[in-house]
Amino acid sequence: MRLLEYEAKAVLSKYGIPTPTGKVVESPEQARDAAEEIGCPVALKAQVPVAGRGKAGGVLFAETPEEAEGAAGKLLSAELGGLRVRRILVEEKIQIKRELYIGVAVDRLARTYVAIASTEGGVDIEEVALRKPELVHKLQVDPILGFQPHHARILAKRLGYRGQQMLCLAGVISRHYRVAE
Structure with missing residues (x-):
């Protein structure tokens, strides 16, 4: 299944996984209004089904609604991965303290799911797995149990969490897995 970021975040929210406040827009004026409504600073993210949007210039930041309007104009006149940008996700800019990758994949050979977690990666998890495999933690899950x-x-x-933080993160990981089921 291929989802745009805003669609994926809507699914995550339904499972109780926190996501930044955001709004999908289709014009620079709507982006300005969204930035005013959400509160600046904001991130503006091109909604196209291609990897590496950030590196390709598909993610911009704005400190004011006017900057958001200008950034949206740039994004909506751009192409990423050969696709024209028609929608933008405007969302609150989050100060990242620590980034984690959590995912679920299907191991067709073993006929099981694999839960994957890393303190690095995000959009480049495959690169991290090749460069520093010790940072990518995998756990096979018995399909019966x-x-x-x-x-x-x-x-x-394995990600280095202990105590209450470990329990809190474990809850988020469990909810991510439920999304994949």
Whole structure:
């Protein structure tokens, strides 16, 4: 299944996974209004189904609604990966303290799901797996028993979390897995 970022965030929100406040827009004027409504600073993200949007100039930041309007104009006149940008996600700019990657993949050979977590990666998780495989933690999940709470705690511990933070992250990991089911 291929989802745009705003569609994926709507699904995550339904499962109780926190996401930044945002709004999808289709014009510079709508971007300005969204920035005023959300509050600046904001991130403006081109909504096209291609990888590496940030590196390709598809993510811009604005400190004011006027800057958001200008940035939206640039994005809406751009092409990324051969696709014209028609929608932008305007969302609150988040100060990132620590970035984590959490994912679920299908291991067709083993006929099982694999929960994946890393303290690095994000959009470049494949590159991290090749360059620093020790930073990518994988956990095979028995398809009969399913993903259990202890699986989430194991991954959270492997990422270096302990105590209450580990339990909180384990909850987020469990909810991510439920999304993939």
